[in-house]
Amino acid sequence: MDRDATADVNAPHSMGTTIIGVTYNGGVILGADSRTSTGLYVANRASDKITQLTDNVYICRSGSAADSQIVSDYVRYFLHQHTIQLGQPATVKVAANLVRLLAYNNKNMLQTGIIVGGWDKYEGGKIYGIPLGGTILEQPFAIGGSGSSYLYGFFDQAWKEGMTKEEAEQLVVKAVSLAIARDGASGGVVRTVTINSEGVTRNFYPGDQLPLWHDEVEAHNSLLDILNASNPEPMST
Amino acid sequence: MSSIGTGYDLSVTTFSPDGRVFQIEYAAKAVDNSGTVVGIKCKDGIVIGVEKLIASKMMLPGSNRRIHSVHRHSGMGVAGLAADGRQIVARAKSEAHNYESTYGEPIPVKELAERVASYVHLCTLYWWLRPFGSGVILGGYDRDGPQLYMVEPSGVSYRYYGAAIGKGRQAAKTEIEKLKLSEMTCRQGVIEVAKIIYGVHDEAKDKTFELEMSWVCDESNRQHQKVPEALLEEAKAAAQAALEEMDAD
Numbered sequence: 289m290d291r292d293a294t295a296d297v298n299a300p301h302s303m304g305t306t307i308i309g310v311t312y313n314g315g316v317i318l319g320a321d322s323r324t325s326t327g328l329y330v331a332n333r334a335s336d337k338i339t340q341l342t343d344n345v346y347i348c349r350s351g352s353a354a355d356s357q358i359v360s361d362y363v364r365y366f367l368h369q370h371t372i373q374l375g376q377p378a379t380v381k382v383a384a385n386l387v388r389l390l391a392y393n394n395k396n397m398l399q400t401g402i403i404v405g406g407w408d409k410y411e412g413g414k415i416y417g418i419p420l421g422g423t424i425l426e427q428p429f430a431i432g433g434s435g436s437s438y439l440y441g442f443f444d445q446a447w448k449e450g451m452t453k454e455e456a457e458q459l460v461v462k463a464v465s466l467a468i469a470r471d472g473a474s475g476g477v478v479r480t481v482t483i484n485s486e487g488v489t490r491n492f493y494p495g496d497q498l499p500l501w502h503d504e505v506e507a508h509n510s511l512l513d514i515l516n517a518s519n520p521e522p523m524s525t
Numbered sequence: 526m527s528s529i530g531t532g533y534d535l536s537v538t539t540f541s542p543d544g545r546v547f548q549i550e551y552a553a554k555a556v557d558n559s560g561t562v563v564g565i566k567c568k569d570g571i572v573i574g575v576e577k578l579i580a581s582k583m584m585l586p587g588s589n590r591r592i593h594s595v596h597r598h599s600g601m602g603v604a605g606l607a608a609d610g611r612q613i614v615a616r617a618k619s620e621a622h623n624y625e626s627t628y629g630e631p632i633p634v635k636e637l638a639e640r641v642a643s644y645v646h647l648c649t650l651y652w653w654l655r656p657f658g659s660g661v662i663l664g665g666y667d668r669d670g671p672q673l674y675m676v677e678p679s680g681v682s683y684r685y686y687g688a689a690i691g692k693g694r695q696a697a698k699t700e701i702e703k704l705k706l707s708e709m710t711c712r713q714g715v716i717e718v719a720k721i722i723y724g725v726h727d728e729a730k731d732k733t734f735e736l737e738m739s740w741v742c743d744e745s746n747r748q749h750q751k752v753p754e755a756l757l758e759e760a761k762a763a764a765q766a767a768l769e770e771m772d773a774d
Binding site: 370373374375379381382384385386388389410424 | 627628629630633635636639668
């Protein structure tokens, strides 16, 4: 048990992660947890894994934090130039393709799984999953990261075509919180980003407000609170 | 407005005192002396037609194509020096292919026109290159609908409802302006283009010609292709009839 105490803080930052992208009737919702770990140490318990590429396209990042950040920086740069040249917003498909080309051509060096989601006037809301090797797959919903293993069965049962925005948001939050409950590498808060014809909305669900599942125990504040309470009664036997 | 530019016309990198680059204007003359190319944008697509002057009776009909497909959704009709035109087509094909490889979607026609124009313009900037002696009419159908562009040897490119280059362009443009393009389908457009080309062909001055036509429209599934044989024959017949009617007056 001694090993657990010595976390290697110099290990590369990895986002164990649960990431989700879901289409609904009118747009897409991207969701993610917020844990970034270096080995067993949680380097950032409130990270934002949903990153903006353009006004209308966002991505969920998983795997190596460094790799996913550099890929999103490059694609943001290319998309910016493309938008200027085209004279109109880039489509989600183009954004996804640029991500895919980087992921595929550098597959030996990169270790990142990405979900691209957004809305454009030609195709509406679209989700593209780009897992490790650089495949690109357009899907009605996509899940990724270590926590996603626990969600395949859940989505098989809970997914429906043509949900409303509210239904889809609840589905995403529920799914991420289920994965957080089971996956040690996922945790913290749930962030969601909703993208549709009207624009982009960010939402935040604090970790202590997420539902408890199965045999999870309620959150404890520090026991020191008892000492600081208004009338500290000595404990009776 | 033509004048000789004695002394200022030896290089494409020389301006004349009145701000003209004569080499580019001379290149345009090469296009003006070639067989007419006409393009129109109908409500459901584009039609391109070429008056292909036949140099020799020994040439096989259908050879020496003047209209080329650039991509599934677009094509261009070429006027002027044939070899120069072939270069432009090759470059356009290459641009279209590269765009799709990088961005994962077919190149928007506007983008394609800009790239072709950029390339043609490039060759007017250096003294060791000469301007292209050909102009093209580029028609395509993308997610923003059918679009028609024309690129001139100067590198200028505009978007048109109807355009014509070559010998009979003045007369062709007059005829195009008479048409109600926004109400016309490509099927009807094909007949009109044939009539225009037969109309502007000068029997006295020029040799015989072959009519070459292509379209990209809803009926062709938004693919650029030669106008189907049956429709082409129908168009030729209608054009002949229209000519005879005019002569009979």
